[in-house]
Amino acid sequence: MAGLGFVEFLVAVIVFILIRYWRLNRYTPMLNWPVVGMLPSLLLNVSTIHEYLNSVLKLHGGTFMFQGPWLTNMDMVFTCDPMNVRHITSTKFDNYGKGSHFRDIFEVLGDGIFRSDSHVWKYNRTTLHSIYKQTSFQLFLHRTIERKVDNCLLPFLDHAWTEGVHVDLQDAFQRLTFDNICSLVFGYDPNCLSIELPEVACEKAFSQAEDTLFYRHVKPSFLWKLQEWLQIGNEKKFKENQKILNHWVYAEIKSKRRNSTNIESQFDLLSVLIREEGQNDDQFLRDTAINLLAAGRDTISAGLTWFFWLVATHPLVEAKIVEEIRENLPSRDVVNWKDLGVEGLNKLVYLHGAISEALRLYPPVPNEHKCALNSDVLPSGHKIKPNTIIVYSLYSVGRVEETWGEDCLEFKPERWISKRGGIVHVPSYKFIAFNAGPRSCLGKDMSFTEMKMVAAAMIWNYHIHVVDGHPISPSISVILHMKHGLKVRVTKRGV
Numbered sequence: 501m502a503g504l505g506f507v508e509f510l511v512a513v514i515v516f517i518l519i520r521y522w523r524l525n526r527y528t529p530m531l532n533w534p535v536v537g538m539l540p541s542l543l544l545n546v547s548t549i550h551e552y553l554n555s556v557l558k559l560h561g562g563t564f565m566f567q568g569p570w571l572t573n574m575d576m577v578f579t580c581d582p583m584n585v586r587h588i589t590s591t592k593f594d595n596y597g598k599g600s601h602f603r604d605i606f607e608v609l610g611d612g613i614f615r616s617d618s619h620v621w622k623y624n625r626t627t628l629h630s631i632y633k634q635t636s637f638q639l640f641l642h643r644t645i646e647r648k649v650d651n652c653l654l655p656f657l658d659h660a661w662t663e664g665v666h667v668d669l670q671d672a673f674q675r676l677t678f679d680n681i682c683s684l685v686f687g688y689d690p691n692c693l694s695i696e697l698p699e700v701a702c703e704k705a706f707s708q709a710e711d712t713l714f715y716r717h718v719k720p721s722f723l724w725k726l727q728e729w730l731q732i733g734n735e736k737k738f739k740e741n742q743k744i745l746n747h748w749v750y751a752e753i754k755s756k757r758r759n760s761t762n763i764e765s766q767f768d769l770l771s772v773l774i775r776e777e778g779q780n781d782d783q784f785l786r787d788t789a790i791n792l793l794a795a796g797r798d799t800i801s802a803g804l805t806w807f808f809w810l811v812a813t814h815p816l817v818e819a820k821i822v823e824e825i826r827e828n829l830p831s832r833d834v835v836n837w838k839d840l841g842v843e844g845l846n847k848l849v850y851l852h853g854a855i856s857e858a859l860r861l862y863p864p865v866p867n868e869h870k871c872a873l874n875s876d877v878l879p880s881g882h883k884i885k886p887n888t889i890i891v892y893s894l895y896s897v898g899r900v901e902e903t904w905g906e907d908c909l910e911f912k913p914e915r916w917i918s919k920r921g922g923i924v925h926v927p928s929y930k931f932i933a934f935n936a937g938p939r940s941c942l943g944k945d946m947s948f949t950e951m952k953m954v955a956a957a958m959i960w961n962y963h964i965h966v967v968d969g970h971p972i973s974p975s976i977s978v979i980l981h982m983k984h985g986l987k988v989r990v991t992k993r994g995v
């Protein structure tokens with residue numbers, strides 16, 4: 501009894517201390533608890549994680565040290581200070597790699613470009629870069645997207661208009677970009693975007709895998725690794741999805757090798773890798789394919805979704821885009837968006853500005869991970885020890901008032917237009933949506949081409965209305981999707 505009394509007393513003292521601690525610090529957005537550190541604050545705010553991190557970063561002048569639970573190795577530095585970002589991505593590039601934490605979480609990417617460092621990364625990057633810049637690949641890209649938009653996206657929207665049904669634009673874009681990236685990587689179109697909205701196993705497996713990858717970021721690694729080992733929870737599903745993806749990708753590679761006579765006339769990435777680079781390592785092809793699918797599918801669809809929501813809620817911007825397309829069509833009598841051609845598309849400066857603005861406010865990749873090799877001091881004065889994880893928030897870098905001005909939260913494509921009518925150049929460590937330095941996105945130009953084609957075709961032909969009362973908020977994922985999709989009503993322009 502006496503022992504129990506002591507235990508009760510001890511518990512009461514601990515509870516008293518914790519309550520007092522909470523009362524003294526309750527207005528601190530990232531409360532540092534004994535033993536569990538700041539993790540509870542992070543988990544409590546996980547549903548609004550990007551906004552939450554943004555407010556914490558603002559409060560701390562752009563950089564703060566996150567302390568994880570004891571013995572979990574979860575301490576991290578968060579930053580959105582552009583000078584720190586430049587330092588990490590460019591000036592001291594060699595000191596900041598992906599690190600073992602990232603490699604553990606993203607094991608599914610194999611030795612592909614996203615997950616590799618040093619010479620493996622360099623080999624991946626040089627190989628892909630040499631393919632992307634080929635004129636034949638650029639033409640193939642343009643043709644593939646144009647065909648997809650004309651044959652699938654516009655008929656899909658036309659059906660929604662004639663039937664008067666609401667559609668989830670985010671889902672449509674996920675399907676569209678999955679079809680496009682599969683065509684570019686494999687030369688095969690799984691036709692996910694059609695009026696029937698079919699369920700395609702590989703597409704579903706891909707989407708579900710991403711959700712698990714996000715949760716691996718916010719759980720202590722011993723926990724998700726235990727779940728993985730025991731094969732329970734979302735780690736079990738992850739394993740199943742991984743099997744589906746591997747099976748599918750290897751089947752595509754096999755079929756490509758089997759049809760080697762056709763390969764000469766094909767410009768998809770796998771064909772080019774096999775034909776021109778003499779690639780006979782199926783594991784390398786698998787890793788490259790998975791990395792490119794991850795790179796080019798969700799990023800563009802998330803970017804398009806936020807862009808269309810912003811345009812739908814800013815009618816003046818929409819009117820200016822329509823006017824710009826009209827001015828750049830070769831003749832006033834022409835009514836087909838395709839007549840813009842590559843040249844016309846390149847002249848759509850205002851549209852380019854509007855897309856950049858959407859990517860600034862809603863970067864499809866909201867956070868980036870790096871791991872310090874050696875000790876260092878950031879330009880902000882924060883000391884970095886070896887193996888420290890640094891997360892720079894792309895979401896917050898796009899909302900830094902010192903860079904973008906007091907109106908930084910407003911959607912203003914005009915901020916991208918120079919006095920002479922061109923696009924204002926913003927250094928990549930400030931406009932960070934495509935990352936900066938030697939690891940900046942290889943698909944930036946490709947993304948602008950695809951997004952401009954989709955935007956021009958849709959806005960020229962249709963008016964998009966967001967369904968009244970539809971909730972808009974970011975999802976919890978490694979990609980900044982919309983949590984509830986984007987439900988819209990479509991009407992034909994000029995009818």
Ligand code: HEM
Pocket residue numbers: 613614625628792795796797799800803859863864865868932933934935938939940941942943944946947
């Ligand atoms: C709006 C669309 C896109 C956005 C916002 C975007 C953003 C990014 C970001 C933030 C990174 C850095 C990732 C990291 O280091 O962890 C990156 C890297 C990369 N992106 Fe993109 N991306 C987009 C589209 C694409 C497309 C369509 C492709 C090509 C299929 C592509 C290919 C790549 C590749 C290969 C890298 C790795 C670069 C390296 O590590 O050297 N991206 N992208």
